[in-house]
Amino acid sequence: xxxxxxxxxxxxxxxxxxxxxxxxxxxYFAHGLVLLLVAxxxxxxxxxxxxxxKTSTEIANDPLGLPASLYWGNYMEALSSMGYARSVLNSMxxxxxxxxxxxxxxxxxxxxxxxxxxxxxxxxxxxxxLGLATPNFVTITPIYVxxxxxxxxxxxxxxxxxxxxxxxxxxxxxxxxxxxxxPVELEEAARLDNxxxxxxxxxxxxxxxxxxxxxLSLFVMIMxxxxxxxxxxxxxxxxxxxxxxxxxxxxxxxxxxxxxLFPAAVLGSLPLLVMFAVFQRKIxxxxxxxxxx
Amino acid sequence: MRARNSLYIxxxxxxxxxxxxxxxxxxxxADMSFTSFKGIGAAEPVGWKNYDRIVSRDRYLxxxxxTLWYTVIVVTALTITGMFFAAxxxxxxxIRNFSRAALYTPAMMSFVVVGYIWQFLYSPLNGxxxxxxxxxxxGAWEQNWLGNPDLALYSVAFTQIWMFTxxxxxxxxxxxxxxxxxxxxxxxxxxxxxxxxFRYLELPLLGPxxxxxxxxxxxxxxKTFELPFIxxxxxxxxxxxxxxxxxxxxxxxxxxxxxxxxxxxxMLIIVLAVSFIQNKVLRDRENVT
Numbered sequence: 001x002x003x004x005x006x007x008x009x010x011x012x013x014x015x016x017x018x019x020x021x022x023x024x025x026x027x028y029f030a031h032g033l034v035l036l037l038v039a040x041x042x043x044x045x046x047x048x049x050x051x052x053x054k055t056s057t058e059i060a061n062d063p064l065g066l067p068a069s070l071y072w073g074n075y076m077e078a079l080s081s082m083g084y085a086r087s088v089l090n091s092m093x094x095x096x097x098x099x100x101x102x103x104x105x106x107x108x109x110x111x112x113x114x115x116x117x118x119x120x121x122x123x124x125x126x127x128x129x130l131g132l133a134t135p136n137f138v139t140i141t142p143i144y145v146x147x148x149x150x151x152x153x154x155x156x157x158x159x160x161x162x163x164x165x166x167x168x169x170x171x172x173x174x175x176x177x178x179x180x181x182x183p184v185e186l187e188e189a190a191r192l193d194n195x196x197x198x199x200x201x202x203x204x205x206x207x208x209x210x211x212x213x214x215x216l217s218l219f220v221m222i223m224x225x226x227x228x229x230x231x232x233x234x235x236x237x238x239x240x241x242x243x244x245x246x247x248x249x250x251x252x253x254x255x256x257x258x259x260x261l262f263p264a265a266v267l268g269s270l271p272l273l274v275m276f277a278v279f280q281r282k283i284x285x286x287x288x289x290x291x292x293x
Numbered sequence: 294m295r296a297r298n299s300l301y302i303x304x305x306x307x308x309x310x311x312x313x314x315x316x317x318x319x320x321x322x323a324d325m326s327f328t329s330f331k332g333i334g335a336a337e338p339v340g341w342k343n344y345d346r347i348v349s350r351d352r353y354l355x356x357x358x359x360t361l362w363y364t365v366i367v368v369t370a371l372t373i374t375g376m377f378f379a380a381x382x383x384x385x386x387x388i389r390n391f392s393r394a395a396l397y398t399p400a401m402m403s404f405v406v407v408g409y410i411w412q413f414l415y416s417p418l419n420g421x422x423x424x425x426x427x428x429x430x431x432g433a434w435e436q437n438w439l440g441n442p443d444l445a446l447y448s449v450a451f452t453q454i455w456m457f458t459x460x461x462x463x464x465x466x467x468x469x470x471x472x473x474x475x476x477x478x479x480x481x482x483x484x485x486x487x488x489x490x491f492r493y494l495e496l497p498l499l500g501p502x503x504x505x506x507x508x509x510x511x512x513x514x515x516k517t518f519e520l521p522f523i524x525x526x527x528x529x530x531x532x533x534x535x536x537x538x539x540x541x542x543x544x545x546x547x548x549x550x551x552x553x554x555x556x557x558x559x560m561l562i563i564v565l566a567v568s569f570i571q572n573k574v575l576r577d578r579e580n581v582t
Contacts, residue, residue: 031388034381038392041458045398047421048410063419064428101310109307112300124304131315133568135516137540138557141550142321143314145332165314168307197300226403228519233545244405251409258413265406276401280394287397287463 052262059258078250078263086239087246088271094160094242095224099217101164106171106216107179107209111201113172114179125176131169136229144233154237162230167220178212179205215286218279225272243268319561326555332548343555352531353539357559360535363450364514364567370454371510372503375461380491382462383469393466396459404456408523411452415439415524439525442532449521449533453514461506468502469495500579508571515564536560 051059052074054067078084113121143162144153152158182205190200224242231242241249247268251261276283326343328336347353378396382389399407414421415438423435438448472495480490518537521527527534527542536556543553 030381031385034385034392035388037378038395041396041455042398044410044414044421044455047414051413060419063424064421105306105310109304112303116297116300120298120301124308127308127311127316130565131311133512133564134315134319135512135537135560135564137516137518137537138322138561139315139318140540141325141544141554141557142318144544145321145325145550146318161310162314165310168311172307197303201303222401226405228403228405229541244403247409248405256409256412261409261413265409268406269402272401273398276394276398281390283401284390284394284397284463287460 048262048265051258052266054259056257056259074259074263075267078260078267082246082250082264082267083238083241084243084246084267087241087243090240091225091242094156094163095221097156097160098163098167098224099220101160102167102171102220103213103216105164106168107175107206107213108201109168110172110175110179111205114176114182115184128169128172131165132173136166140229140233147234152234154235154240156240159230159234162234163220163224163227166230167216167223170219171216174212174216175209178209182208214282218275218283218286221275222272243271322554322557322561324554325551326558328551330551330554332550336551339551343552344559346552347555347559352534353556355531356534356536356539357563359446359533360515360517360537360560360563363446363517363533363535364511366447366450367453367457367514367517368507368510370450371457371461372507374454374458375463375465375506376499378458378462379465379469380495382466383495384487389466393459393463396462398459399456400460402456404519405523407452407456408520411455412439412524415448440529442530445525445529445532449524452524453517453520457510457513461510464506464509465499465502468499472498500575504572504575504579507575508568511571512564512568515567516560536563 050066053070053072055071055073058065058067058071109124113124147153147158147162150158187200187204190204195203226244227242228244228248231245232248235241235245247264250264251257325336327338327340329339329342330336378392382392385392417423417435417437417440420438422438426432426434436444439445476494476498477490480494485494516537517535518541521533521535521538522541525533527538536559540553540556540560543549543556
């Protein structure tokens with residue numbers, strides 16, 4: 001390898017070196033330019049973090065300057081009055097419950113859809129497709145009325161089921177595609193051992209679903225963490241608020257105070273951004289998995 | 294065969310949840326849209342009156358128009374920005390994964406937080422954008438980004454484009470990854486420039502990615518609510534009053550449940566019609582190119 005490269009360089013005089021230098025420069029320039037563009041796209045996030053450490057005087061006098069020192073007072077204020085810890089626990093509890101419902105019900109429903117193709121399965125698939133396309137606005141009014149009549153307003157069970165209904169169609173599509181790729185022979189071996197449908201599903205299919213379940217769980221977590229409308233309408237009890245509602249209630253919608261807004265924004269997005277940093281590959285793969293069918 | 298059909302029992306939990314919290318509500322919405330239901334008391338049937346009101350008043354036709362126009366702007370821009378970054382990053386493998394994740398970060402954040410940050414960036418006096426323009430000596434370009442009725446919709450759209458460029462970029466990058474490498478190599482040997490390779494070799498093969506990206510971003514954008522709600526709350530002068538804002542205002546501002554339901558049904562019809570037409574047109578195009 002080295003020897004060929006050496007002879008090559010020796011044989012081809014200075015003209016080729018210039019070409020190489022030109023190409024290298026061009027390549028560095030291209031990389032630098034694209035990284036600069038990406039950095040510009042991230043400026044609003046940098047702005048958010050920077051502003052959260054500024055005192056109100058600094059914000060007024062030098063709106064774009066870096067803070068003189070890291071001022072933690074805004075965070076102290078936000079942490080003491082927005083009920084952050086409580087809301088994080090609530091969001092996590094709701095997330096875990098929704099994941100359990102969506103994963104179990106979704107995988108179960110996907111199993112027959114992956115194995116049988118007839119009119120029944122086509123109708124079910126159509127319902128799922130409708131569920132994927134329907135904006136949650138269409139169902140908000142009646143869900144509010146139903147919840148009120150059933151006494152589910154302000155209950156964790158209610159909001160878990162409402163969220164689950166939003167993500168179930170996606171889960172069914174994910175799992176159907178995945179199960180369809182599992183060889184039927186695996187099941188037949190189990191059936192010869194006199195396993196019933198449920199045992200085949202539980203002992204043969206379910207253990208193979210871990211990769212989809214992981215991706216799906218991340219999607220559910222992102223939705224539950226960031227969704228605004230459902231918890232805004234369905235939860236009013238101060239002790240049950242999710243993180244985004246806690247942020248919204250703390251900051252308000254009029255006469256916004258930057259010393260409240262920016263720390264709340266950072267605290268509100270921090271857990272998901274940390275998770276994104278850790279599971280970046282998984283999330284990026286999942287984000288496009290659904291798209292590239 | 295009978296034994297296999299018993300597998301359908303497995304769909305019961307999912308169908309139960311979906312029936313209770315999706316199908317039943319849709320039917321109820323359709324039902325309520327023909328009443329003057331106020332949230333409590335009896336629902337008086339009013340026939341087509343709610344729909345009549347929607348199609349005969351400029352206010353609601355404007356809301357539909359604004360929603361559609363906003364979607365056209367955002368989807369077109371997202372296709373271009375995502376395609377730009379994907380095409381460039383496809384050629385720069387050293388920084389591809391890092392940049393893809395960095396660009397995707399805003400899409401991981403909630404609309405509420407993004408709305409707050411940009412509301413401050415856009416604010417007329419001490420907002421980040423106007424101050425930056427002043428510092429760069431471009432003070433003449435300062436604007437009341439969210440207060441000017443001619444600009445507000447585009448400012449909101451810009452925020453949404455910023456938020457989801459990483460999303461379309463990721464979809465297109467996956468499309469680029471599916472193109473056989475020999476095609477690019479052949480192009481290079483023939484002396485095709487980077488642009489020519491993109492335009493004549495890669496773009497025609499990205500049809501399926503474009504279809505997916507356009508349909509997903511369209512469905513997502515048609516139901517935009519949080520950004521205009523936080524940034525402008527429909528103002529100024531109704532310039533950003535989309536269908537979604539109108540629905541929530543009727544519902545929780547005025548308790549007009551019947552009318553809000555009619556608006557919801559209109560929204561559902563628009564979303565289904567648009568995605569059906571797009572699917573048809575884009576899939577047909579894929580086969581031609």
